[in-house]
Amino acid sequence: MNAYTGKLLIIDLTDRSSDIFPVPDAMKQAFIGGKGYGARLLCDWVPPGTDPLGPENPIMFLTGPLTGTLAPAMRGCIITRSPLTGLFLDSYFGGSFSPEIKYAGYDGIVIKGRADAPSYIWIDDETVEIRDARHLWGTDALTANQRIKEDLGDDTVRIASIGQAGENQVLFSLVSCEFNRQAGRGGAGAVMGAKNLKAIAVRGGNSVKVHDPQGFSQACKNAFEELRKSPDVEALRVAGTASAVEFANETGLLPNKNYKNGTFAKASKIADKGQSKHLWLGSSACLGCPIRCSKIGAVRTGKFKGFVTDIIEYESAALLGANLDISDIRAVAHLTKLCDLYGMDSMSSGNLIGFAMEACETGLIKTPKGIDLTFGNVEAAEYLIHDMAGQKSELGRLLSKGVKQAAKEIGDPAEAFAVHTKGLETPAWGPRGVSGMGLAYMTTDRGGCHQRGFTVSYELGGEYNGVPMDPLTTENKARMVVELQNYSAGTDTLVKCDFGSFGISDTTYAQLLTAAVGGDVQPGAFYETGERIWNLVRMFNLANGTDESQDTLPARFVKEALPDGPAKGHLISERDMARMKQEYYDLRGWDKSGTPLKETLARLGLEDENTNQ
Amino acid sequence: MLAALSLPGRKETQNQETDIKSLIHINFDKCTGCSLCQLECSMDLTGGYNPRRARLAIEHRRENLYHFPVVCNQCDNAYCMNVCPSKAISRTDQGIVCIDAERCIGCGLCVEYCPIDMVAIHPGTGKAAKCEMCQGHPLCIEVCPTGALEMVTLGGEQE
Known part of the structure; x- marks a missing residue:
């Protein structure tokens, strides 16, 4: 008995069937859950060149082993091949939808195929129905949510839905996961729209049990205490991320x-x-x-x-x-x-x-x-x-x-x-005053994203793990970016919220996971698993059209010096980029073209991956 | 001896309005809808986590602008107690309405007639279950991060 259900629910909209995929133990060991499962399955199930908007591209709603438990600040993720970038997409959402997947008895839901008419999926524990959604087509994401609850006669059902943008396959359309929570980036909404899938409604009556309730309770207490003590978390408690607007303005x-x-x-x-x-x-x-x-x-x-x-x-x-x-x-x-x-x-x-x-x-x-x-x-x-x-x-x-x-x-x-990297529009942290953030954008797995290695606070704070940081130079940036990316990918197996991770330590995440699923997880497991995922996703992306030339920044940050703010006059030059990128590839164990070396893959247990992309 | 009857201070008769009554007071203005209360409660009741299995609920309204916790009122005129055919429901001298699992026959009448859906049949035992205030130290109150839930005692001398 532990916090895994050990099952993924596989639904094929084309033939209206559903099946259970028992998660192999080896996959649990090597990939933990969430992003890890998604990376593994996308590589296994989606051959290079698969049309992101075709029936063969699955959309996966995945939880982590701690989702739905008392472990604070856990989320869910969608994994699919992005129609916007053509690359691996992991898009995260908070709220209450992902715990409901767990309560219904699954570690995740994988949807394949394409319905012949607008439909929604109704999952009530083991009952799975594909229902007519023609009356919902053309409604916005929140109206659809409300109407499905009325249809089902239960407003406690949890729903992921798309609006008109997803129906119309806008390539940056999102999946709305209950009110005010979205899997926002990379066009997962269009993947649902292309499947004629308006929504997924879930109700779960099972309890999520943990391996060691006493140990888990203690680990939760530790996590709550770490959140309580963290000044970064306190700032979020008071004003969410809105206070970052003035911070970003002051720092240019x-x-x-x-x-x-x-x-x-x-x-x-x-x-x-x-x-x-x-x-x-x-x-x-x-x-x-x-x-x-x-x-x-x-x-x-x-x-x-x-x-x-x-x-x-x-x-x-x-x-x-x-x-x-x-x-x-x-x-x-x-x-x-x-x-x-x-x-x-x-x-x-x-x-x-x-x-x-x-x-x-x-x-x-x-x-x-x-x-x-x-x-x-x-x-x-x-x-x-x-x-x-x-x-x-x-x-x-x-x-x-x-x-x-x-x-x-x-x-x-x-x-x-x-302004984008690899087709994903750049977030709101201009990198010209923080060159490490530039490297993070250049190398992030899903394209221009700030969340896989957010270096800003370290660079402006002048230090990362005892290593001095000058935000305007390229020194010492590559190692920081690699470590942050690995840790982020490793803990996105849980699936953790970034804000929670500002307070909760790696040791506590390891305690939580050990108590939830058994075994003896050490904090290092997150870094190692993250590195494994990062390399696996790199292989997927290389096979799907990216290359070294796309590990780059938008011209605006390379050719135009910042006209204002403390970093006025600064840009990230081609030379800066080349220097950081080479150091980054070396640290990652990749060759000059940004391809993981055979020994790197072997070290991470990925020797079976095709290195001949 | 029936287990529930060995609780200290349990009375065999319905208490009067002059008697004291302990209950959980809702400060709904402080509730964020986080459901930590329900998670903790469900673990205590079922050995696993699921807010649907908790002995309290939260109504999330108007796109989550409002969150209303719903808890057992420990009613003076408790319909659950009134309808119970096996006299399994009684009140302690702290005014807490409790179910004696040994006497409960799982008929579900208490579930049917509770006006605020605060009694449920435990899926594991088949017996009715409701909030009994965790022997005076409700877990939901302990885990609530905002003070949206608090213990109050009405009538008699305050503790």
Whole structure:
């Protein structure tokens, strides 16, 4: 008896069948759960070149061994081949959907095939039904959620749904996992849409048991105590990630006008200060989490009044606010809510709107009729959100393919200000003042992502594990990035929340896992497992079209010096990139082309992977 | 001897309104909906975690803007007790409504007539189960990170 159910539920929408995949012990040992399982299964089940929007590409909703227990700050993840990047995609979500998968008796749900008409899946413990969703097609993600609960006569059912953006296969559409929680990045919503799958509804009546209840209880106490003592967690408890807006502004990392600038004069209006005044009413939490980083509230006054809004977390505030030169937090909340309803990544959306505004200002694209497509114009941003989600005009259809493809189709010089890595739109931490963050973007498995190795606080703090850090140089960055990536991947097997990991130590994660599933997990296991996953995913990505030349930064950060902020005048040059990248490859045990060496794979137990990609 | 009857201070008769009553008071304004209370309670009751198996609930309303914990009221006029055909439900002198598992026949009438769904049939034992305040130290209150749940004693001398 332990916290694994040991089963994945496999559903094939094409022939409307379901089956159980017993998780092999070797997979548990080598990959733990969550991201690890997803990486292993994607490599095993998805041959190179599989169409991300075809029936052969599975979408997996995976939990970790601690999901659904008292272990604080655990989440779930979606793993699939991204239609936006063509690469491995892991997209994480908090809330209450992933525990419900566990309570229904599964460590994960894998969906293959394609339904012949709009459908939703209803999982009630061992009962699995594929139901008609034609009446839901065309509804937004939250309306679909509500209607399914009404259909099923139970508002405690937990639902993952897509909005119109997913139906229309917008390549950065998301999966909405109950209110205010999304698997946001990389286009998982489009994968569901392409399967004619509107939603997955789950109700679970089983209890998750742990191997050693007493030991587990003690490990949980330790974790709660570590969270309580952490100043970083305390900051999140008070103001979520909204306080990062002013921090990023002061340090010159806040994107403004499509990442051209690193500061925004009106930052405080969209930061915790503006949000607490205009939006927040109370705190809300994911299931099992004492941090309660959600500051929930409503837009009560003004043009957009009358809707519930969660905290506008840093990435949305920065990319739909500062990046677009919009400082009215109620307007930013409105734009964010539109993205949530349509089921579209607010980060990529903010990036694309900024890109379109710049393209319009430079005369590369025409202003849509009646719309003044310029920075600072809320109406224009709203117009583009409707247009991208609904793909109403040629411009909307173009932008809905993501910034990499849009720039390619527009042609020169649009690619010079298309801000992405490997097709994933860059997050709101401009790297020109923190070169290690640049290396992290260059090398992250799913493309331009800040969460797999967030170096900012170490670089600006001047130290990483006793090693001095100068944010503007390339020294000592590669090792830090490798270690952070390994640890992140290793603990994403659990599936941990990044915010929880600001407080909970590796030792406590190991204690929790040992008590939950037995054995004797040492903290080092997370680093080692993470390195295994990182290399396996690299093999998958190499087989699916990436190469060394794509381990790079957008031209904006390489060719244009930062015009403002403490790092004014700085950029990450081609030489800087080459130097950091080579050091990174060496540390990873990869050859000059960024391919894992045979001995590296062998050391990690991946000798069977095809090195001949 | 029946196990539940050996609880200290248990009374055989329904207490009067003048008697004291301990219950969990809800400060719903502080509830974040985290469900740690339910996780801890479910572990105590079933040996595993699942908020659905807890002896308290949380209603999440209006896109999670509001979270309302629902706990047993330890009613003075307890319908669960009134409808029990096997006299398995009684009240302690702390005013806590308790179920004697040995006497319970699992008929489910208490479940059917509780107005706030705070009694359930335990899936393992087939007997009714409800909040009995964890011998005076409710786990839900201990684990709640915000003070949304607190113990109060009404009537008589305060503890």
